[in-house]
Amino acid sequence: MRTTIGIGLVLALMVxxxxxxxxxxxxxAVASQPQRGTVTTGEVSGTNCGVxxxxxxxxxxxxxxxxxxxxxAADGSRWAVPAAVHAGPAAVDVYNDCTGPGxxxxxxxxxxxxxxxxxGVEVTGHVFADNYYELYVNGTFIAKDGMGMTPxxxxxxxxxxxxPITYAIKAVDWETHLGIGLEYDRYNVGDGGxxxxxxxxxxxxPQWKVETFYIAPLGDPGCVTTTSGHDSxxxxxxxRQGGNKAPCGLxxxxxxxxxxxxxxxxxxxxxxxDASWVRATVYPASDVTATPGYVRHAKLFxxxxxxxxxxxxxxxxxxxxxxxxxxxx
Ligand SMILES: [Ca+2]
Ligand SMILES: [Ca+2]
Numbered sequence: 001m002r003t004t005i006g007i008g009l010v011l012a013l014m015v016x017x018x019x020x021x022x023x024x025x026x027x028x029a030v031a032s033q034p035q036r037g038t039v040t041t042g043e044v045s046g047t048n049c050g051v052x053x054x055x056x057x058x059x060x061x062x063x064x065x066x067x068x069x070x071x072x073a074a075d076g077s078r079w080a081v082p083a084a085v086h087a088g089p090a091a092v093d094v095y096n097d098c099t100g101p102g103x104x105x106x107x108x109x110x111x112x113x114x115x116x117x118x119x120g121v122e123v124t125g126h127v128f129a130d131n132y133y134e135l136y137v138n139g140t141f142i143a144k145d146g147m148g149m150t151p152x153x154x155x156x157x158x159x160x161x162x163x164p165i166t167y168a169i170k171a172v173d174w175e176t177h178l179g180i181g182l183e184y185d186r187y188n189v190g191d192g193g194x195x196x197x198x199x200x201x202x203x204x205x206p207q208w209k210v211e212t213f214y215i216a217p218l219g220d221p222g223c224v225t226t227t228s229g230h231d232s233x234x235x236x237x238x239x240r241q242g243g244n245k246a247p248c249g250l251x252x253x254x255x256x257x258x259x260x261x262x263x264x265x266x267x268x269x270x271x272x273x274d275a276s277w278v279r280a281t282v283y284p285a286s287d288v289t290a291t292p293g294y295v296r297h298a299k300l301f302x303x304x305x306x307x308x309x310x311x312x313x314x315x316x317x318x319x320x321x322x323x324x325x326x327x328x329x
Contacts (some may be wrong), residue, residue: 037230037259038077039221044069046178049085050148055098063098066132066148069178071258079260081179082214083172083317086134090146091155094126094300095293098151103296113158116140120162121327125198126300128154130289131174133194136268137161139168149174154293154300166323167202168268169194171308173316180249180256181216181316187253188243189217189313193288193306194320201328203304208322209277210307212315216258219248224259229278230315232259237313244313267319274321280307287312 050066069081092110095103104110113122116138127133132148134141137159147153173192176183183190196204215224215232223235237246248256266272282305285294294301309315 035261036226037215037221037224037261038073038075038079039257039259040071040073040079040179041257042071042179042254043177044071044081044179046081051090051146052099057097057100057102059097059102061097061151063151064149064176066174067176067178071179073260081258082175082181083132083170085148086141086144088141088144091127091135091143091157093146093153094156094297095154096147097292098147098153102292107156111156111158113160114140114142115160116142117160117162120160121200122158122160123165123198123200124156124158125196126154126156126297127169127194127196128152128289128294128297128301129171129194130192131190132172134170135196136168136170138166139266139269148172149176152289152291152293154297163327164270164323164325165200165202166268166270166321167196167198169196169320171318171320175316177253179216179258180253181258181314182246182249182253182256184243186243187249189237189246189249190316191244191288191312192308192316192318193283193312194308194318195285195294195301195304195306197301197304200324202322202324203302204280204307204320205305206279206282206307208280208307208320209274210280210309210318210320211274211277212309212311212318213261213263214258214317215311215314216316217246217248217253217256218259218314219246219256221257221259229276230261232311232314235311235314239313246314263317263319268321270323272321277321278310280320281310282307283312
């Protein structure tokens with residue numbers, strides 16, 4: 001009996017040691033690092049997934065539809081590019097020169113309150129995104145940006161929610177060449193940025209946690225590391241007057257790749273664990289936008305700062321979270 005147990009134990013130990021010696025690197029990597037992304041290469045066509053099909057203001061604006069496509073990776077997985085869009089309602093615009101007159105003086109009278117928690121407090125917020133955002137509060141969808149690509153609008157939202165309040169923003173630097181992170185005839189690399197100010201004192205800033213889930217254009221996706229969040233800072237893109245450029249786009253846009261990471265279904269929920277995400281990087285407003293939607297209404301954003309991930313150019317879908325235990329004022 002004792003001998004049998006002894007042999008059994010020795011065999012079990014030997015099997016364990018063999019397993020450790022067999023694939024230790026892979027096992028350890030899976031346990032300690034965020035999942036590697038999925039690579040796709042090349043551009044796909046898309047269809048309008050935005051609220052607006054054409055501008056009606058008669059003003060001279062650079063209108064581009066918000067189009068959505070799907071790219072397929074070599075492993076057969078399919079990815080919405082640049083991002084999936086929530087079917088819910090668009091936020092009221094503070095500034096819109098495409099389907100509105102520009103400044104919308106009576107915008108506050110149009111805002112409806114989204115009830116997240118009936119026994120909560122009412123909070124009004126102003127949000128500007130380059131190019132698109134969706135706002136979630138305590139896991140509930142509040143509103144999306146009604147101008148998903150260009151021109152640039154500015155918006156207002158209102159909700160009723162109970163503390164602690166988890167703010168969650170999905171921000172997207174939209175693109176016109178779907179799947180490769182490039183825009184317009186010149187195949188420019190677009191830049192992102194989102195800013196928000198809420199009446200409970202909550203503002204976007206470095207205290208927010210962020211992570212990117214769609215990185216493009218990339219020549220060699222191996223430049224993205226995943227030991228400290230999804231980090232594309234080693235990847236090449238150049239800030240240039242008249243349009244930022246990436247080497248693959250300059251050579252041949254068809255060769256540009258993208259790196260995709262699956263967005264967790266519960267990413268906006270209060271209980272979602274964002275421990276692997278990094279602190280937001282703040283950018284001067286001048287790095288993000290000079291458009292009237294923001295500039296003419298900058299006062300609405302008070303001390304809030306534009307946030308994004310570490311790479312304003314190549315990180316195109318950015319999720320941002322911040323939980324406020326009690327009102328700041
Ligand atoms: Ca917008
Ligand atoms: Ca971009």
